Amino acid sequence: MKKSAIIALLVLLVGAAVMLGAGYRLFETNQTYQEANSVYDDLSSQIRRPTTAPAAPPPVPPVQAETDDAVESEPVEEAAPQIYIADFEINFESLSAINDDVAAWLYSPNTVIDYPVMKASDYNYYLKHLVDGTVNANGSLFIDYNNSSNFSDELTVIYGHHMKSGAMFGSLKGYKEQSYFDEHPFMYLYTKEGNYRIDLMYGIVVAAGEWRNKAFMYQENLASLLSYAKENTTFRSDVEYQEGDRVVALSTCSYEFNDARYVVIGVLRA
Numbered sequence: 001m002k003k004s005a006i007i008a009l010l011v012l013l014v015g016a017a018v019m020l021g022a023g024y025r026l027f028e029t030n031q032t033y034q035e036a037n038s039v040y041d042d043l044s045s046q047i048r049r050p051t052t053a054p055a056a057p058p059p060v061p062p063v064q065a066e067t068d069d070a071v072e073s074e075p076v077e078e079a080a081p082q083i084y085i086a087d088f089e090i091n092f093e094s095l096s097a098i099n100d101d102v103a104a105w106l107y108s109p110n111t112v113i114d115y116p117v118m119k120a121s122d123y124n125y126y127l128k129h130l131v132d133g134t135v136n137a138n139g140s141l142f143i144d145y146n147n148s149s150n151f152s153d154e155l156t157v158i159y160g161h162h163m164k165s166g167a168m169f170g171s172l173k174g175y176k177e178q179s180y181f182d183e184h185p186f187m188y189l190y191t192k193e194g195n196y197r198i199d200l201m202y203g204i205v206v207a208a209g210e211w212r213n214k215a216f217m218y219q220e221n222l223a224s225l226l227s228y229a230k231e232n233t234t235f236r237s238d239v240e241y242q243e244g245d246r247v248v249a250l251s252t253c254s255y256e257f258n259d260a261r262y263v264v265i266g267v268l269r270a
Contacts, residue, residue: 035134035136036136036137036138036167037167039130039132039134043098043116043131044114047090047094047095083270084197085188085196086107088195092192095131099132101118102116102117103117103118103119103150103191104116104117104143104151104189104191105117105190105191106158106188107188107190108184108187110183110184111171111174111184112168112170112171113169115140115141116140117140117189118131118140119142119143119145120143120145123144123145123159126141126142126159127139127159138161138167138168139161139168140160140168141158141168142158144156144157146218151193151246152246153246154219154245154247155219156248158250159251159252160250160251160252161252161253162252162254162262169251172252173262175200175203176235177235178236180235181200181235181237186200189248189268194270195270197268198248198266198267198268198269199269201229201233201237201265201266202230202235203234203263203264204232204233204265205232205256205260206232206261206262207257207260208259208261209259211251211261216228216249222247225249225265226247229263229265239266242267247266247268248266248267249265250263251263
């Protein structure tokens with residue numbers, strides 16, 4: 001066989017091996033996604049009942065026209081706006097039987113975010129483990145281990161992967177566009193102690209190093225975080241922080257530059 005033919009054959013074989021390897025890696029990746037999706041889909045069907053849309057606010061009564069005979073009355077104090085929360089009933093007893101680390105359930109209407117939230121003792125375990133302990137690249141959503149598991153802190157940080165499939169916190173990237181925020185201005189958080197709506201305020205791209213250097217994960221630096229977020233937010237919201245509000249920050253990877261993070265910030269309403 002001629003030397004040129006041998007070289008061509010070797011190139012062909014190497015190319016075929018590369019293609020086979022790439023195909024196998026793609027197969028493994030898809031298997032990983034499907035395994036994780038199956039676990040979380042099963043959880044959704046077992047742990048919570050089907051959702052209903054948030055109830056519509058009660059109609060405002062028509063204002064009666066004033067007449068000359070109208071009797072002057074005392075001004076009526078306006079009632080605080082009612083917070084409507086999607087009707088989920090989370091079976092935390094069953095969740096705890098699967099894993100005692102379960103702290104909450106996070107749900108974002110019309111998105112893939114519909115997951116349990118874990119509390120671990122470090123930053124690593126739930127990056128690679130599902131709620132049932134299965135090793136999986138999707139990992140789980142989990143609370144910063146410095147935080148209380150009942151969301152009683154002034155600031156609670158929840159971490160999750162930005163999966164290429166869009167799973168976990170992959171859909172948070174949508175908040176880099178105002179139109180996406182306009183369609184998804186809040187999420188729902190369900191805990192053993194109570195249920196909340198998360199009214200979203202800001203979304204920021206920040207370097208992981210800067211996040212750590214400014215210690216934004218600690219509630220002692222909440223004022224600095226909110227000030228930074230207000231100046232750098234990717235969307236505009238009418239939600240305003242009030243003294244005493246509890247803040248939730250949802251953090252995931254971003255790809256504007258090396259080691260970037262995207263963090264969506266909101267306040268708990270009940």
